[in-house]
Amino acid sequence: MANGIVLYTIAAVYLGISFIKDKHKTKAAVLSSWKMFRNVLPDLLAIMLFVGLTLSLLTPSLISSIIGENSGLPGMVYSTIIGSIAIVPSFIVFPLGHTLVENGAALPQVAVLMSTLMSVGLASLSMEQKTFGHRFAYARNVSALVMSLLFAFIIWVVMT
């Protein structure tokens, strides 16, 4: 949680400077932060619970057995599908990926799983549509999917 301390320190310093310079602006800033927080909270809680439920059902050993060394193209498809369900923060994704590799999962499959976990999310698609409109939301998810597959392909060529 060291990076939390850094973030809090930076935020506190800027908030302090802002308060000294202009109380009204600072009040407006805090108010808009609160509004933003309140707006994402329902979706955030839902996605978090969804991820928790999914991860408790799909244990690392189960995933590893699906996307093992010899899983080939089907393994690639499975990891892409699992990864595209929900967006998971990177501080959960990398430890999970590490556990999977240690349990015998193949590296390209883990690469596509991690990359889609961080960038492609059907669970947050409605939230994304509300923000950017559905055409942009779909296009962004598709582009992230393409990126994840190409990335896994490069890993497959270079590292296996």
Added chain:
Amino acid sequence: MKQLKRYRFFLILLSGLFLMAFINQAVAAEAVQLTGKNILDMLILLPPIFILVGLLDQWVKKETLIRYMGEKSGIFGILFTVLLATAAAGPLYIAFPIAVLLLKKGASVRYIVFFLGAWSTVKLPVLVYEFTSFGLEFTLIHISFGLVFYYVTGILFEKMYSRQKLL
């Protein structure tokens, strides 16, 4: 009632959790523990990020942001966007409201797409973890390919979507 409606997905999932508790208590307990830890991490991480974004909203003028992330910001725009996207922590959907704010302040579509891509690819706080678990080669391929890919995607999206349409 309106407030409650916004929580409907959460409530549906919550009832799913209760259902699971009847079927298999161990799995349900695991789900509660995982979810609780993630929510706690998030609640700790989010306030300073949103405070900084709120301050940016109040203090950074439109003209200034256009210079940093506008259509003609060039290499400086790339550097600024990468710095902004990789320094912040949290999952991608946290970046959505931030991206909207940047768009409103005059950032171009190219840098917004690049911002979202960079956010989902590189995170400075977890970079060390990626490097130690997967090695230098893996990390370098991931970062450099991801950034180049999303910059090109940004150029492409800029031709397809206008700023006004996205807002």
